[in-house]
Amino acid sequence: MLRLSLFALTISALTAVAQNPVVQTCHTSDPAPMVHDGVMYVYTGHDEDRADFFWMQEWRVYSSCDMVNWTDHGSPLALESFSWADDRAWASQVVERDGKFYWYVCAHSTISGGMAIGVAVGDSPTGPFRDALGKPLFENGTWDHIDPTVFIDDDGQAWLMWGNPRVYYLRLNRDMVSYQGELGMLPMTEEAFGGPSADKRERGVTYKDSYVEGPWLTKREGVYQLLYAAGGVPEHISYSTAPTPVGPWTYAGVVMPLTDTNSFTNHCGVADYKGHSYFFYHTGKLPDGGGFGRSIAIEEFKYNADGSFPVIMPTEEGVDPVESFSPYRRVEAETMAFSKGVKTEQNDKRGVYVTDIHNEDYIKLRNVSLSSSSKGVFTACVASGLRGGKIEVRVDDVDGDLLGTLDVHGTGGWERWKKVAQRIYPVGKA
Ligand code: FUB
Numbered sequence: 001m002l003r004l005s006l007f008a009l010t011i012s013a014l015t016a017v018a019q020n021p022v023v024q025t026c027h028t029s030d031p032a033p034m035v036h037d038g039v040m041y042v043y044t045g046h047d048e049d050r051a052d053f054f055w056m057q058e059w060r061v062y063s064s065c066d067m068v069n070w071t072d073h074g075s076p077l078a079l080e081s082f083s084w085a086d087d088r089a090w091a092s093q094v095v096e097r098d099g100k101f102y103w104y105v106c107a108h109s110t111i112s113g114g115m116a117i118g119v120a121v122g123d124s125p126t127g128p129f130r131d132a133l134g135k136p137l138f139e140n141g142t143w144d145h146i147d148p149t150v151f152i153d154d155d156g157q158a159w160l161m162w163g164n165p166r167v168y169y170l171r172l173n174r175d176m177v178s179y180q181g182e183l184g185m186l187p188m189t190e191e192a193f194g195g196p197s198a199d200k201r202e203r204g205v206t207y208k209d210s211y212v213e214g215p216w217l218t219k220r221e222g223v224y225q226l227l228y229a230a231g232g233v234p235e236h237i238s239y240s241t242a243p244t245p246v247g248p249w250t251y252a253g254v255v256m257p258l259t260d261t262n263s264f265t266n267h268c269g270v271a272d273y274k275g276h277s278y279f280f281y282h283t284g285k286l287p288d289g290g291g292f293g294r295s296i297a298i299e300e301f302k303y304n305a306d307g308s309f310p311v312i313m314p315t316e317e318g319v320d321p322v323e324s325f326s327p328y329r330r331v332e333a334e335t336m337a338f339s340k341g342v343k344t345e346q347n348d349k350r351g352v353y354v355t356d357i358h359n360e361d362y363i364k365l366r367n368v369s370l371s372s373s374s375k376g377v378f379t380a381c382v383a384s385g386l387r388g389g390k391i392e393v394r395v396d397d398v399d400g401d402l403l404g405t406l407d408v409h410g411t412g413g414w415e416r417w418k419k420v421a422q423r424i425y426p427v428g429k430a
Pocket of ligand 1: 030052091214229240265
């Protein structure tokens with residue numbers, strides 16, 4: 001059994017197969033993408049293993065430069081980061097302004113006894129983050145206050161929206177941690193959302209659709225778009241459009257229809273990156289997944305000519321790489337296109353590392369630009385409190401050509417890290 005901290009030269013040039021779910025080392029939910037400095041980040045919730053409710057305790061962040069190989073940055077924000085929060089680390093979103101990163105969350109508040117909207121601030125997209133206020137940004141004792149989405153408009157006005165089963169909003173001040181004016185609420189009408197919100201629907205009446213939760217506010221070609229989980233349980237994703245953030249909103253149709261994703265919730269985020277448009281959502285599709293064990297997934301899509309959303313279906317294949325992956329540099333071991341068996345953990349000394357490595361487990365990197373002729377050296381930082389093991393580097397498949405084998409001996413403890421290196425040979429020469 002091993003722990004791995006970094007690969008200095010790494011693995012394979014594997015070709016396309018399943019890319020969804022994006023993370024296999026734990027359950028991730030409620031994805032919120034953010035592009036910063038040429039990097040795609042996705043902020044997620046964390047469903048506990050074998051949970052029977054959304055007993056969620058922390059938020060996580062992953063990053064990628066090619067959309068298929070994702071680096072796990074661990075959990076820089078958790079319930080403990082907020083003195084007032086004790087439960088339900090539910091959906092969140094991060095935005096950058098003036099060099100600072102604002103992470104809007106919702107959690108159960110010990111102050112009001114309801115759900116509250118909070119905000120953490122950090123100097124980098126991966127933290128560290130701290131509670132910006134030491135108290136919720138908004139709460140009033142009800143359970144409606146979940147799933148914040150944040151959007152900075154072209155005129156500099158930042159909008160915060162959230163809610164289940166109604167959509168609330170606030171105009172944020174430039175400091176991003178205070179607001180002006182009163183709490184607003186969108187009219188939850190049939191015209192705006194295809195039907196009234198779940199609590200107002202009449203029995204026996206068929207509606208086109210209805211807003212439930214998980215709003216994502218964005219703007220395209222001057223039109224505001226609000227995507228959201230819709231239709232009750234199970235949820236699909238729909239959207240509405242408006243000429244201003246406060247409306248009037250008009251129902252615009254279904255974006256991701258109901259299919260068998262093994263999750264009765266869905267929650268989306270949208271981002272453009274390197275000339276492509278991406279739809280982030282979640283399913284229950286890990287082998288041990290389900291309604292309380294969700295996993296983020298991504299689909300690429302193209303907007304219709306008029307800027308409207310096409311219908312986007314969940315797939316296992318997910319997205320293609322947008323550029324190749326160079327292994328000739330330091331690559332964190334917790335960078336993966338896909339993995340089997342392994343987990344990630346973090347501590348203050350080591351940061352994030354790969355652990356729980358057993359025979360036949362693997363980590364796959366995709367679209368790796370391996371030189372077909374040159375030799376290299378594969379270096380890993382490892383720890384093993386037992387006898388250690390072997391790390392094989394293979395191309396294209398777990399049974400593909402062997403490039404080299406790194407022998408890892410016991411290092412004398414699970415926290416005793418050691419660098420080990422092995423020459424890597426061109427394909428067919430190991
Ligand atoms: O993750 C907990 C809750 O489930 C979120 O806040 C909702 O959007 C739904 O995905």
